[in-house]
Amino acid sequence: MTPILFYGVPEGCSFGAIVALEWSGRPYQLGRIQMPDQVTSEAYRRLNPLGETPTFMTADGQVFSQSAAILRHIAGNPADPRLDEMLSFLTTSYFGGFSPLWQAVEGASEADKAFLIPSGRRKVARAHAQLEALLAGRDWLVGDGPTIADAYFFGIARWNEFHQAIDRSAYPAVDRLYRRLAQDPAVRFALAIEHEEPATSAGGFRGHVSLEDALARLAVPA
Template identity: 50%
Template structure:
């Protein structure tokens, strides 16, 4: 069977890996994971219960967006969504993707964690305040980076841009900022990406609305079907 991406809803960062797979254009399948339901069987795929996870053709599983996105890009470097390891371009891409995966994701994570506290509690308020301050800083850094660039790295959209779209949208989900006014360059890139057919497809997948793949999507497969394929 083709590689299978386990993606999380609602609005998981795994959105970026769906986009990357669409850009790659090779056959793949998807498996939907409700992150709020915490389905016990998913622990056999990823003991941390996080998404994304990518089951490869041999039944082994790769976890963490950073690793998965590089793996997807390396399947066909001619697509231009990633670069050969050992090159300057790869180093720049890896640095940006690492920043998104750690600093940017982590800043938003504090705000998301505020919802795990009792509503109206001092703990919830503190986490949201700290998270908003941290998110403001990382978005300011991205704003400065994008001042004279059309894309995060290089001359076309890469896996870094796919992941950027997956997590920066949380600024709107969490009602933290007015992106067009406060971070216009960040907003400009996000809007450009949102118009990409791969992004439109990924949104439709998340929303369970009719989705037209421009890549190699071969359908959904259930977790129960996949568990016997796990490599020993």
């Protein structure tokens, strides 16, 4: 069975896993999960009880979630403390910086927005300042080339365009990394997939699969 990544749209944090799959060159399929409706459905919760994306189904039918775990599985790398450190920062501090801004657009009252938006912008600015320090003049987050950390970074960093939280150019190293990744074929592929535009894979993509068909593979009633 071909592995399946269930990714959330629009603007899901599962974006980085699509990039990582493209970089891996191995066969995979994608399952498109609409947020917030489908991701919280009873059918999807049979794969992920938390009602979140991403979720990954391996070739032998194992199912697990959480971005860091999925990215690690895709990369198949041995333990690397520096990579683990960077992924931990990205999945907590960097991701979390945008949380108040997402809360503001997900049904918050005007009074709550008056607090959430300025708070979110401060958090995003702080996270970018921290990431600027962690980059320390390097071209990539870890090592001498792109890794799963860079893939995950871009998937979160693009949220700044949606929320208009900060001026990224105030963080030169972070801005250079973002612009470099924006030209990567795997990143461009993932963006096209999200927007349902024509997308050219490096060769591993084997098409989309519906949630119902994926559940049928596991003999789980949809």
